Amino acid sequence: MDPDAVAKAFVEHYYTTFDANRAGLANLYQEGSMLTFEGQKIQGSQNIVAKLTSLPFQQCKHNITTVDCQPSGAGGMLVFVSGTLQLAGEQHALKFSQDMKENRL
Secondary structure (H helix, E strand, O other), X not given: XXXXXXXXXXXXXXXXXXXXXXXXXXXXXXXXXXEEEOOEEEEOHHHHHHHHHOOOOOOXXXXXXXXXXXXXXXXXXXXXEXXXXXXXXXXXXXXXXXXXXXXXX
């Protein structure tokens, strides 16, 4: 299976779910997963989803510009994503980037 295609499919699924139903991301995280958000380290699926669902906006749309990936061993990969985030009611989109380590894709 092509790693780039797998990464792009995962990223599309992740951000489509984030934009429509952030609570639906729970099954993509494990108890050992960690999210670092603006310097705050959050561990575990429930805690990560609690953080994401508590963000101060309800509607958003991610527009992905780049998806770069590389193998990370044991069947996983590192994925770097960049793009823009459009919040409802805001004129200008915000730029974002995110690194993810996917296990056994």
